[in-house]
Amino acid sequence: MTAVTTALTLDDVHRAISAHGDNPSAFLALNSGNSYFSVPGLDGVIVYRTSGPFLVQFGGPFTPADRAPELLRSFVEFAAEQGRGVVSVQVQQNEVGLYAEEGFTVNQVGASYAVDLARFTLRGTRFMQLRNKIARAARAGLTVVEGTLREWADGVAAVDRAWLGSKGEHAHELEFLVGQMGGPAQDHRRLFVGLIEGEVVGYISYSPAYGSRPGWLHDLSRRMPGDVPGIMESINQAAISTFTAEGAEWLHFGFTPFTSLVPETESPNASAAFGWFVQWLWEYGDAVYPAQSQLAYKQKWAPHAVLPEYIAFHGRAQAGGLVHVFKAAKAV
Incomplete structure (x- = not known):
């Protein structure tokens, strides 16, 4: 052995x-x-x-x-x-x-937790708060684009610095049970970034998911500290629309x-x-580990x-x- x-x-x-x-x-x-x-x-x-x-x-x-x-x-x-x-x-x-x-x-x-993209919809009263957050982000000027880490490296790095700084002086990045940005497997991942006035204010990285529920894994996600609501929700909704149009079956929240x-x-x-x-x-x-707040975000997507x-x-x-x-x- x-x-x-x-x-x-x-x-x-x-x-x-x-x-x-x-x-x-x-x-x-x-x-x-x-x-x-x-x-x-x-x-x-x-x-x-x-x-x-x-x-x-x-x-x-x-x-x-x-x-x-x-x-x-x-x-x-x-x-x-x-x-x-x-x-x-x-x-x-x-x-x-x-x-x-x-x-x-x-x-x-x-x-x-996982969403069946064939059944997913934001219609109905249960998603009213989520739709309102996405609408408020749009009114604040947020747009969402898909790109590569090479294209958005500086903006992603700025978000990482601000995000980590908001966690306190002794905070450090998690590894192992969460994804990473960069490295030799980066080309397999998908990156969606949120922009306000051309500046990156948040991003979500998605990794391939295999097995009986194939699709994508909502992985590393970060945003600039601030008062604009709905940034992460808007990025994820844009990714869901893209994945659904491509015929992906599941979105996993990890x-x-x-x-x-x-x-x-x-x-x-x-x-x-x-x-x-x-x-x-x-x-x-x-x-x-902030399990309760992490679960609350995932449950928003039913x-x-x-x-x-x-x-x-x-x-x-x-x-x-x-x-x-x-x-x-x-x-x-």
Whole structure:
């Protein structure tokens, strides 16, 4: 068994996630800074980062379903050879049984949200506030265009600086569980920018989504601090119109931790104590991650699918494993 960090190309990883991934966030596997594990002769890859005593795995094994147990088992052995444990995040519902059979404790840790573009509409009273925000942004002079990062690099960088500055002097950018701008996979992404008087005031980056609900992932989104409402909503609506005209099927809003936690979607072998802890983080963990405000934005679009996502600990569940997930993402 070998961790193939240098032999695997980004194209190899891209092929694996597009062929075998049913995780709407799978494209994040291509982020700079990730490591990749594979077994010679076995089609597939595991994506991970090292954090303290853990290898933090992103998503499930990107491999044919009948080879997933072998690849996951080999990865656990690879971690053990280093004296490390494995914690896996954004495990999908159809992978819960796989992880349980391989000795993992599995708990729901949040959910992702998706809109069926064939059914999406802004008509009706439930979207009145959203339509009003979009109209106010238009009255403020906002226009939305699609372009490339090369075209809008200076404006995007200015938004990033202002956005990060508004978060406080100790704020830093998240990684791993969110997308990135730039890097070798940038040409696969779509960029929509909002302009007022020719200046970039906000942007949203969209990544391809594969699997049973193909389409696009609403990924990195930022705006200039200010009083103009509806900037992000206007950008996203313009992107939805474009994607729908192109025949895209789904728009995914990505993973939000600590949300949509209900008994019906909990894992059969979940840790009750860890489940209580995740519920506590939903109510009081805003300093760790602003889950409630993130969910509020996603619910504005009335998602048609709520997809539970899970965290899996090899062995027993432990809060330290979750801490290292967030350390790998630079959230703490």
